[in-house]
Amino acid sequence: MNSRNQSYIIYLLLFVAIIVMVVYNFSQRGTTSEVSINQLAEDIKQGRVSKIEENENRLRVVYKDLTEAISTKEADATLVEQLLHLGVTQEQLHPNNISIIIKPPSPWLGVITALGYILPFLILIGAFFFIFRQAQGTNNAAMSFGKSRARMFTGDHPTVTFADVAGVDEAKEELKEVVEFLREPQKFIALGARIPKGVLLVGPPGTGKTLLAKAVSGEAGVPFFSISGSEFVEMFVGVGASRVRDLFDQAKRHSPCIVFVDEIDAVGRQRGAGLGGSHDEREQTLNQLLVEMDGFDTDTNIIIMAATNRPDILDPALLRPGRFDRRVVLDRPDVRGREAILRVHVKGKPLDSDVDLSILARATPGFVGADLENLVNEAAILAARRNRKSISMAEFEEAIERVIAGPERKSRLISQEEKRIIAYHEAGHAVVMNALPEADPVQKVSIIARGMAAGYTLSLPQEDRTLMPRKKLIAEMVGLLGGRAAEELVFDDITSGAGNDLERVTQLARTMVTRLGMSEELGPMVYGQKEELIFLGREIAEQRDYSEAVAEQIDREVRRLVNEAYQKARQLLIQYRDKLDAVAQRLLEVETLSREEFEAIFPPPVPKHSGIPSMVSNN
Ligand code: ADP
Numbered sequence: 001m002n003s004r005n006q007s008y009i010i011y012l013l014l015f016v017a018i019i020v021m022v023v024y025n026f027s028q029r030g031t032t033s034e035v036s037i038n039q040l041a042e043d044i045k046q047g048r049v050s051k052i053e054e055n056e057n058r059l060r061v062v063y064k065d066l067t068e069a070i071s072t073k074e075a076d077a078t079l080v081e082q083l084l085h086l087g088v089t090q091e092q093l094h095p096n097n098i099s100i101i102i103k104p105p106s107p108w109l110g111v112i113t114a115l116g117y118i119l120p121f122l123i124l125i126g127a128f129f130f131i132f133r134q135a136q137g138t139n140n141a142a143m144s145f146g147k148s149r150a151r152m153f154t155g156d157h158p159t160v161t162f163a164d165v166a167g168v169d170e171a172k173e174e175l176k177e178v179v180e181f182l183r184e185p186q187k188f189i190a191l192g193a194r195i196p197k198g199v200l201l202v203g204p205p206g207t208g209k210t211l212l213a214k215a216v217s218g219e220a221g222v223p224f225f226s227i228s229g230s231e232f233v234e235m236f237v238g239v240g241a242s243r244v245r246d247l248f249d250q251a252k253r254h255s256p257c258i259v260f261v262d263e264i265d266a267v268g269r270q271r272g273a274g275l276g277g278s279h280d281e282r283e284q285t286l287n288q289l290l291v292e293m294d295g296f297d298t299d300t301n302i303i304i305m306a307a308t309n310r311p312d313i314l315d316p317a318l319l320r321p322g323r324f325d326r327r328v329v330l331d332r333p334d335v336r337g338r339e340a341i342l343r344v345h346v347k348g349k350p351l352d353s354d355v356d357l358s359i360l361a362r363a364t365p366g367f368v369g370a371d372l373e374n375l376v377n378e379a380a381i382l383a384a385r386r387n388r389k390s391i392s393m394a395e396f397e398e399a400i401e402r403v404i405a406g407p408e409r410k411s412r413l414i415s416q417e418e419k420r421i422i423a424y425h426e427a428g429h430a431v432v433m434n435a436l437p438e439a440d441p442v443q444k445v446s447i448i449a450r451g452m453a454a455g456y457t458l459s460l461p462q463e464d465r466t467l468m469p470r471k472k473l474i475a476e477m478v479g480l481l482g483g484r485a486a487e488e489l490v491f492d493d494i495t496s497g498a499g500n501d502l503e504r505v506t507q508l509a510r511t512m513v514t515r516l517g518m519s520e521e522l523g524p525m526v527y528g529q530k531e532e533l534i535f536l537g538r539e540i541a542e543q544r545d546y547s548e549a550v551a552e553q554i555d556r557e558v559r560r561l562v563n564e565a566y567q568k569a570r571q572l573l574i575q576y577r578d579k580l581d582a583v584a585q586r587l588l589e590v591e592t593l594s595r596e597e598f599e600a601i602f603p604p605p606v607p608k609h610s611g612i613p614s615m616v617s618n619n
């Protein structure tokens with residue numbers, strides 16, 4: 001029973017109570033007048049009464065003139081006794097003169113009267129119960145402690161199929177085997193094939209892991225039990241383990257079926273490493289999960305699917321053969337994948353003829369499925385707000401910027417002086433990036449505030465990259481420092497606006513030195529071991545495995561890289577000072593420059609090609 005049912009019952013009780021009260025009142029009241037018992041006796045003596053109906057102690061009196069009245073007799077004597085007592089004669093009560101009808105007590109009246117007494121208590125108890133249950137908290141664990149709260153989706157009406165998942169063809173290919181097995185287990189069993197028990201879906205958030213798992217059950221047409229890893233772990237010790245047991249009991253009754261554990265890292269972290277309060281509970285849960293997975297025979301046709309974006313922190317025991325031994329990797333989609341995903345999500349939405357999904361796909365590197373869905377939705381919202389009948393390319397372009405950097409904040413008030421600084425800062429980024437042959441072309445420069453940034457410069461790489469050459473990383477650092485360098489050059493002072501740039505530059509330089517082996521002095525080595533601190537959740541701590549002397553050397557190298565990049569930026573800005581002034585001036589006039597407008601002012605010294613945005617350099 002959940003809390004919705006409870007409040008429903010409360011309402012029902014209240015409703016019944018009201019009805020009962022109304023009925024009860026009506027049964028007592030009438031349009032007729034009330035006469036006292038001695039008045040009634042008097043009327044009988046005068047021969048005016050023709051009929052008396054007795055019902056319990058209530059009397060309905062009908063007079064010879066056909067008027068009616070009601071009266072009440074004393075409870076502990078019969079009507080006749082009372083009337084005789086009041087001086088009415090036997091003669092006057094003779095059936096010829098008056099008919100006295102005694103009705104048996106109505107069962108309803110008794111019930112209604114009783115209800116009138118009981119109901120208030122019932123309502124009180126109900127309300128008390130309700131409040132008590134509410135106080136149990138949202139997890140509502142009081143009555144269903146160890147029950148798994150897996151939601152079952154039966155395969156009868158598959159809402160999601162493989163057609164709804166795009167851009168992950170390899171993953172789909174691997175999962176087709178699972179689908180086939182679930183459809184016709186006998187075919188595989190006859191050949192003695194051992195079918196994977198566990199399939200682990202691995203990929204960054206939003207790449208469609210949950211979606212794909214649903215699609216598998218939709219394709220196979222089998223029941224699908226879905227539970228999220230965090231639901232196993234609650235505040236009561238032992239609940240997680242018994243939920244696992246219950247989940248598998250349910251699943252066995254519905255086999256063949258799929259059990260899907262979403263976000264399995266919540267329970268599946270390495271054991272023995274946590275210092276947090278709930279880790280014992282988590283370990284028990286994980287142990288139970290392992291026991292259950294080992295427990296079923298080859299003919300228990302249950303396939304367990306699990307999803308995580310942190311396979312690195314999973315307990316090795318989960319990954320050994322016989323458990324989650326299949327791994328299906330969902331990567332961030334490439335250009336073609338993104339186009340396919342966009343196609344899935346624009347289905348059923350009216351598009352302008354100018355919309356070219358391949359251009360949009362190229363303009364959204366790094367976007368995952370969830371981002372692309374969001375993008376299409378934002379574009380549709382924009383189109384609706386502009387009262388358009390269909391979504392045009394302009395809305396999609398605006399939506400991309402929204403998804404990357406948050407909505408434009410035109411309303412923010414900035415002083416003229418501040419605006420000038422922001423304009424030079426962004427122009428500095430843009431001019432430096434444009435002047436460096438290795439840097440990506442500038443796609444857009446703007447001094448309109450977006451999200452947290454006061455302005456932004458968008459640059460576009462030619463294609464999706466997996467490898468970053470050293471020169472390009474340096475160019476990126478120089479570009480990031482262009483804003484600060486311009487401020488210093490033009491205003492002879494610097495502002496806090498470059499904080500985010502500096503953070504990223506420092507991070508980049510440190511990564512180059514310690515992780516990528518890109519410093520001559522320190523050589524191709526990795527310094528420091530990444531280690532996860534489980535009690536801090538996602539926090540990563542660096543385990544130092546080098547000496548104090550090396551630490552100093554690293555710091556020196558990082559500082560050298562950043563300083564060199566800064567000098568380079570400064571030097572470029574001095575060289576192209578006229579362009580810097582022109583771009584900043586133009587920005588103050590029109591606030592936003594497209595690539596064409598920007599390159600009209602400052603044609604790239606080295607030709608660049610059109611491409612796709614990858615970096616937003618915020619002020
Ligand atoms: P994950 O579980 O990997 O974090 P989800 O499966 O919850 O991601 O994806 C969130 C949403 O993003 C989905 O409901 C879907 O609309 C969209 N999406 C993600 N990946 C894809 C894809 N490959 N094809 C189509 N839509 C996708």
Ligand code: MG
Nearest residue numbers: 209210262307
């Ligand atoms: Mg998910």
Ligand code: ZN
Nearest residue numbers: 483501618619
């Ligand atoms: Zn900046």
